[in-house]
Amino acid sequence: MLKDRPPGTFVVRDSNSFPGAFGLAVKVAQPPPGVQNKTGDISNELVRHFLIEPTAKGVRLKGCANEPIFGSLSALVYQHSITPLALPCKLVIPEIVSLPGILTDPAVEHLESEHGLPSTATALLAQGAACNVLYLASFETESLTGPQAVRQAMGILSQRGPIVPTVVHFKVSSQGITLTDSNRQLFFRRHYPVSTVTYSGMDPEDRRWTQPNRDTGLPMNAKCFGFIARKTGSKSDNACHLFAELDPEQPATAIVNFVSKVMIAHMNKPQP
Numbered sequence: 001m002l003k004d005r006p007p008g009t010f011v012v013r014d015s016n017s018f019p020g021a022f023g024l025a026v027k028v029a030q031p032p033p034g035v036q037n038k039t040g041d042i043s044n045e046l047v048r049h050f051l052i053e054p055t056a057k058g059v060r061l062k063g064c065a066n067e068p069i070f071g072s073l074s075a076l077v078y079q080h081s082i083t084p085l086a087l088p089c090k091l092v093i094p095e096i097v098s099l100p101g102i103l104t105d106p107a108v109e110h111l112e113s114e115h116g117l118p119s120t121a122t123a124l125l126a127q128g129a130a131c132n133v134l135y136l137a138s139f140e141t142e143s144l145t146g147p148q149a150v151r152q153a154m155g156i157l158s159q160r161g162p163i164v165p166t167v168v169h170f171k172v173s174s175q176g177i178t179l180t181d182s183n184r185q186l187f188f189r190r191h192y193p194v195s196t197v198t199y200s201g202m203d204p205e206d207r208r209w210t211q212p213n214r215d216t217g218l219p220m221n222a223k224c225f226g227f228i229a230r231k232t233g234s235k236s237d238n239a240c241h242l243f244a245e246l247d248p249e250q251p252a253t254a255i256v257n258f259v260s261k262v263m264i265a266h267m268n269k270p271q272p
């Protein structure tokens with residue numbers, strides 16, 4: 001199925017050898033260094049196989065120390081479409097064009113049917129993505145947006161006195177970004193419609209949140225990120241909302257990528 005496909009094409013299936021795990025087959029552009037081609041047909045070496053193993057917190061690529069744990073198969077697939085991490089190349093999530101009288105690609109149909117893996121931005125957003133993060137603060141940035149707004153807000157934060165962060169549930173969907181403070185320490189729920197969110201990114205200066213973890217008492221070294229949203233009823237006044245990753249297995253980069261490359265990019269995509 002994959003031999004004649006472009007590099008990055010992939011298939012996920014249940015593993016026959018490891019119950020509960022999944023097999024990932026990926027088409028690559030060239031064989032790994034040192035691989036002996038005994039058959040003379042290089043195409044036999046261009047489909048590489050990996051094992052996705054289940055864990056208590058989700059799934060991960062087996063035997064890859066630099067791979068985080070992902071909450072779902074779709075999260076693992078999407079992150080590897082942004083960056084290859086331990087894979088030899090990025091995964092290519094196909095775009096499906098559905099027109100009357102035109103059949104969809106069989107390989108694409110297989111990707112959708114196996115375990116409900118999304119293959120378009122629309123499907124990814126419909127499923128959504130969520131994790132817990134530390135909410136730090138929000139600051140008005142007037143008309144400023146983009147990485148400059150995150151840099152400015154982080155600068156203001158660094159000059160403030162001690163701040164007690166709040167654990168919030170951070171959910172991204174086709175409707176926008178929803179924050180839920182389960183303990184209701186600062187608020188109950190805040191929703192930022194997709195049409196108001198203009199940017200999401202890491203702190204350009206890579207400042208870290210180093211206050212002690214409330215559960216362990218140990219200093220944290222958490223990456224910080226933020227998103228910019230227009231204030232309610234305004235066309236130009238923005239606010240930057242700042243966060244720090246709570247669990248390294250749910251990295252801030254993955255959250256930022258999902259917001260910017262799926263939610264915002266899909267919103268800005270020209271409609272047919």
